Amino acid sequence: MRNGERSRERLLDAATAEFAAYGIAGARVDRISAAAGVNKAQMYGWFSSKEGLFDAVFSQHLHRIVDAVPFTPHDLPAYAVALYDSYLTDPELVRLAGWSRLERVPVGDLLDAHHADPKHAAIKRAQAEGRIVRDIRPDEVYALVIALAGTWSPVSATFTASRQDDQADHRRRRRALRAVVRRALVP
Numbered sequence: 001m002r003n004g005e006r007s008r009e010r011l012l013d014a015a016t017a018e019f020a021a022y023g024i025a026g027a028r029v030d031r032i033s034a035a036a037g038v039n040k041a042q043m044y045g046w047f048s049s050k051e052g053l054f055d056a057v058f059s060q061h062l063h064r065i066v067d068a069v070p071f072t073p074h075d076l077p078a079y080a081v082a083l084y085d086s087y088l089t090d091p092e093l094v095r096l097a098g099w100s101r102l103e104r105v106p107v108g109d110l111l112d113a114h115h116a117d118p119k120h121a122a123i124k125r126a127q128a129e130g131r132i133v134r135d136i137r138p139d140e141v142y143a144l145v146i147a148l149a150g151t152w153s154p155v156s157a158t159f160t161a162s163r164q165d166d167q168a169d170h171r172r173r174r175r176a177l178r179a180v181v182r183r184a185l186v187p
Helices: 003-026 028-037 040-047 050-066 073-089 093-101 113-128 138-152 167-185
Strands: none
Touching: 003 028, 003 040, 028 040, 028 050, 028 073, 040 050, 050 093, 050 113, 050 167, 073 113, 073 138, 073 167, 093 167, 113 138, 138 167
């Protein structure tokens, strides 16, 4: 790998941490460039603006945000629990999605069709097979599972869990999450 590529990677890594912590408006290019060891002129040459840098960071991580956990429409409770666990291990991804929602996409779909449509189609097939309730649209089933899994995530409005929490608390939350998803969405 060439020096320019390494510098660009360091810049994206530093920007990921900065944007996850402060959002687009609160992020500072001075802190990003200092943390990466890359001058601001080079950063602007690559990304043209702080917003362009956020777009590059978000694009780089979008597939990780959406596909952090393999989607299992035939076992939505297990999928929700796996999402809960992923939010504990990679909270930066959840924060990036939260900032994108707050500062970029205030209404409507956050995910593009490329990321969401396959999941919606899988839910529709599982509904046809009688594995998921049929009276809720597939996109809304998916949104509900994501929201329930995020109950204790870094963007929760009530309580944010961390890996350092007592394991008994994590087990209790996983049981509750599994039970709620099963009761609400599995016939």
